[in-house]
Amino acid sequence: MARTYESALSHLAALQSNKAITSLFTPPPPPPPPSSSSSSSSSAGPKQDLNALAIPEMQAWLLRAGISTSDLTKSGLRCIHVAGTKGKGSVCAYLTALLSHSSSEEEVRRTAGKVGTYTSPHLVSVRERIAINGESISRDLFARYFFEVWDACTEAARAELASRSSSDGKREGEEEEEISEEHLAGPATKPFYFRFLTLVALRAFLGEGVRSAVIECGIGGEYDSTNVLPPELITASVVTQLGIDHVGMLGGTLPEIAWHKAGVCKAGRKCFTRKLGEGGEEEGEETMRVLRRRAREKDAMLVEVEDEDVVRWGGVSVCGEKRVGSLEGEFQKYNQALAVLAAREHLRVITGENSTQKSESHGLEDIPASFTSALQYARLRGRCETREDETAPITWLIDGAHTAESLTEVARWFVGKIKTNPNGNTLLLFNQQDRDAGRLVTGLLRDIETSTPNNDQGQKKQKQLFTHALFTRNDIHPRNSSGKEADVEPERDLTVQIAAAKAMQDISPDTTTHILDNVSDAVAEIRSIANQDGGRRTTVLVTGSLHLVGALLRTLEPEAED
Known part of the structure; x- marks a missing residue:
């Protein structure tokens, strides 16, 4: 098998699509009313909770890909985890810029180290999803880590088959199942598209010595593939603005969706979010109650960023020569605020600095000049x-x-x-x-x-x-x-x-x-x-x-x- 980038794309296209997975959560049409001749004993059994299976399955895939939690923990990799409905991509772009370009202070560069970013979806090239220091990884690097994961999964499937064959034996009258090498080496023994790329990103970050990573959830948070990361890797998390999306998987109301998104909260860590419910909005207030309750359950600290604080700060506008993908829009100041606070917390945690602030002081009033400059480097194609x-x-x-x-x-x-x-x-x-x-x-x-x-x-x-x-x-x-x-x-x-x-x-x-x-x-x-x-x-x-x-x-x- 050729280990080229083109071959990697061909293999990737053969994986089960994300849409095929999300369609499993679409409620089926109601059954027709039972006829007089139908039997009540033919009713279906209890519906399987597909969400509940997600993390155990992803943990198994992590092991099959040859990535152990101890490998991740010992590598020195530390991550900011970002969930939400709107603004996830912008927050990740700002975080990447803050950690990659705040380098006028040499100490900050040494602290953050090499910066990795994992986002989705991509617009033109799949390599956009995996970036190092703000640049998509090269074709050669993508192919290298793609096939490391592909081959590891193939070997794991081969080993599992051999183990079953040696332990189970052949029962009398039972035909031996024939599993070809083509089957073992093909897409049937690999996870679906998003899970696979998540594994490729982790392999790339470990292989390239990434120290600080910005990880964007795909869908939700609690059961998202990225939430397989060991809790000790997380330095801070962000829940961006919420909206109605992926109803089949997350629910049809903001409080239901908030429950899933808050899955990125980790014990002893801060989770930054924009405070909702100001002005007496009932759904916003209930959403905040859910976020607070979930943070308490996970022993995390929820930092609620007030809109008036962000307005008083004003944000940072793109000035000078605009680069392709430069982020525009007055609303971006709210995403900037979340990114600034999470980046500062990330740097605090990885340097071991003691924190005296819990959730009262947000730090927008004393942003260093290097941060202000770095925000202008944020790029995100296809958003404003x-x-x-x-x-x-x-x-x-x-x-x-x-x-x-x-x-x-x-x-x-x-x-x-x-x-x-x-x-x-x-x-x-x-x-x-x-x-x-x-x-x-x-x-x-x-x-x-x-x-x-x-x-x-x-x-x-x-x-x-x-x-x-x-x-x-x-x-x-x-x-x-x-x-x-x-x-x-x-x-x-x-x-x-x-x-x-x-x-x-x-x-x-x-x-x-x-x-x-x-x-x-x-x-x-x-x-x-x-x-x-x-x-x-x-x-x-x-x-x-x-x-x-x-x-x-x-x-x-x-x-x-x-």
Whole structure:
């Protein structure tokens, strides 16, 4: 087997997908009413708690990958664990920048050491998920650690098979099970996609001598694959802003979701979160009660960051020459605050410094200059990202927001950006394949209208927010309809896109809507519209899905390396 990067990608694609796993939590349709002839004894048994199996299974995979908890503990690796619904990626980007770039003070660099980051999902290259000192690991390093995990899992499966064969023996009349070498060396003996990449990241961090790691949860916290980390590795944790997401796995209310997210709390460690419930919001208050109760149960210290403290501090804006992926948006100051506090706590813990502050003093009033400078180095593709098109007069405003709450922040960001181009065309490129796209489009339009100045005091009037709106699937290329009949790709389901377009037409009937089955055609259509607009600059808001954003970036950057 070739140990190349291309081979690693091919093997990775064969693993069971994350979507296949999360679909197991989707409630099945209700059974039909029993007929008079049906027997009550045929009812199903108790439903298996898939969440409860997650950590024991991941611990087993850790051992099969040849990574012991003692290896992790003795390595000197120490981690900040980040959970939440909105802002996880931004907080991780700020933490990485703070630990990697606060190097004007040599002592801080020696303290933090080499910095690793594990995040998800990726937009263009899977290597984005595993970074060292803020840069994606190389193709060679990815392939090396990928196959270390792959081969270790293969060997573990071979050893387990040999052990069963020698201990069980063959029972009389029982046919001996034939398990081929191809089966042992293939994807069937490997964990699913996210678990596998988590193991690859840990292997890479151990192999590259990473001392400080920023670890982002995939889904939830309590049962997330990343929560297999030994508690002694965790120096601090963060629960970012919460929202309704992954209902099948986490529940349909903020308090239920908070229970899962607070799983990153560790005994004797601080967990930083934004205080909710101010202004008498009942659900926010109940959510905070859940977080506090969970922190007490885990003997952790919950540090509740007050919005007024963050507003008084003001945050740090990107200035000077902006880099690709520079984080924009007024709301980022809340993510910055959480990152600053967690980074300071991480450095305190790994240096063994005594802490006299519990949860009262948050330390936003005396942030060192090196931290202020480092925050400007934070980069995160596809979140409040602005880029100019190279072939048409287009400004792309790109954000992968995919919940109602995060789309509200995108609406505010968008309104602020179009102030600089008030007379140009504004277009929307949208998709959300797995949620109620029509509802999300409706909420986005209303949030944009609410955030637009001069629409208050009874002066609101119907406004065409977008001249064109394009609703597309996340597929990058057009449907394959060439070649032999057996090779023709079936028609792509556009039900979601049709529903989203209808929602747009109901609110803004003058907006021209387009329904497409791939992003390449959507980009070509947008460029055609922009080039026919007499030289005026066209602003395009791209949002609704990180998968859409990834497909867009790959379309705009065809030369980008996988």
